[in-house]
Amino acid sequence: xxxxxxxxxxVLVLGATSEIAQATLRRLAGERMRSARLAVRRPxxxxxxxxxxxxxxxxxxxxxxxxxxxxxxxxxxxxxxxGEQDVDLxxxxxxxxxxxxxxxxxxxAAVSVLRTNFLGAASVMTVIxxxxxxxxxxxxxxxxxxxxxxxRRSNYVYGASKAGLDGFAHGLGLALEGTGAGVLVVRPGFVxxxxxxxxxxxxxxxxPDRVAEAIVEGLARGAxxxxxxxxxxxxMSVVRHLPRALFSRIPA
Ligand SMILES: NC(=O)c1ccc[n+]([C@@H]2O[C@H](COP(=O)([O-])OP(=O)(O)OC[C@H]3O[C@@H](n4cnc5c(N)ncnc54)[C@H](OP(=O)(O)O)[C@@H]3O)[C@@H](O)[C@H]2O)c1
Numbered sequence: 569x570x571x572x573x574x575x576x577x578x579v580l581v582l583g584a585t586s587e588i589a590q591a592t593l594r595r596l597a598g599e600r601m602r603s604a605r606l607a608v609r610r611p612x613x614x615x616x617x618x619x620x621x622x623x624x625x626x627x628x629x630x631x632x633x634x635x636x637x638x639x640x641x642x643x644x645x646x647x648x649x650x651g652e653q654d655v656d657l658x659x660x661x662x663x664x665x666x667x668x669x670x671x672x673x674x675x676x677a678a679v680s681v682l683r684t685n686f687l688g689a690a691s692v693m694t695v696i697x698x699x700x701x702x703x704x705x706x707x708x709x710x711x712x713x714x715x716x717x718x719x720r721r722s723n724y725v726y727g728a729s730k731a732g733l734d735g736f737a738h739g740l741g742l743a744l745e746g747t748g749a750g751v752l753v754v755r756p757g758f759v760x761x762x763x764x765x766x767x768x769x770x771x772x773x774x775x776p777d778r779v780a781e782a783i784v785e786g787l788a789r790g791a792x793x794x795x796x797x798x799x800x801x802x803x804m805s806v807v808r809h810l811p812r813a814l815f816s817r818i819p820a
Contacts, residue, residue: 575599576656576707576787580648580690582607582633583662587761588711590756591776592659593617596783597624605648605655607633635662635688636680645695654703657787658696660689660710662724665763671725678725686731690736693751697740700749709736709752709783714795717755717804721816741792752786754779755804758794772797 577600584606593604604626606614613628618628631648634640649655666681693708700706715723716730734753741751749812758764758773778798786794795801807815 573762575601575784577602578601578653579657579659580605580607580655581659581661582635582800584608584617584630585610586661586663586711587763588756588759588779589659589661589778590617591780592661592783593621595777596657596782597621597626601626603627603629603653605629605631607631607644607648609634627777635684635692638688638691641692645699647693649699655700655706657804658700658706658708659695659783660708662688663711663763665723666726667729668725669724671704671712680700681725682729682732685726686736689733693737693740697744698751701744701747704748707750707787708737708740709754709787712737712755714755714757714800714804718808718810718815720818738792750790750792752783752791752795754783754786754796755793755800756782757800757803759796772800772803 579596579601580591581593581604585608586633595600604621606618606628607706608614608630611632614630618630627771633644662684664681664684665679671678671681672739679772688752689710690778693710696708702707710733710764712734713730716729716734719727719731737751737753741753749801756774756779758770759776761776774797782794782798
């Protein structure tokens, strides 16, 4: 259960090698998190991080998880959330950027991005939501992106995957109203992580820790959406309404 200040004590992270996910867990470990279940494609990839959390007094379990393997999601969730302890927070952090030019040449490359970011996330969130409703509380925090707010020519496959995910998560949040469970949609701008390594950072770029701060703050006040940095909300409300001719001239 969350403590009296609303801080999650028991957390499941899907895609725990994500730098944003790890920054969030570090912050939560500094609050009242007692247990973390780290779900990853390659368990050895989080060994050091699991050790770090254990060193801070957090009980850690590492579980194999592949977002693309949607058939496995019901069994995965059952195993991940077995035991007596409820889960307060499920952080959906996996995602791939893909290579836009490759996605335009090879339809399977586009399918792969859409499968992970949209179908994989929608599938596992559907299963998790049922579980949270049954326990009567808990939040799914999901990493969307400003790229889904208005899809750009330069990364329209990734942008479309996030637009789909964002819409799904928003609708799921509405559907969960009154159940005790909820959804927090997280919309970061450009974040300097391994996903964006080698790319030029645009203005308003941010760090995993600042995104983590926005997530933790959003959880504490029961928000349904957070932006990181916060000013992206205003920027995107302008960008969203630009005439197409003007929008298409914004540099990539
Ligand atoms: N960085 C940004 O600028 C930015 C901006 C907005 C939103 N986001 C979103 O924030 C989330 C976290 O991104 P990040 O910046 O922290 O990137 P990251 O460090 O590259 O983390 C993404 C993680 O997703 C995992 N993953 C990919 N496909 C998976 C699959 N099929 N099953 C399970 N795990 C899978 C990868 O795990 P492996 O170790 O197995 O490869 C990878 O570590 C993503 O959804 C991303 O789209 C990022």
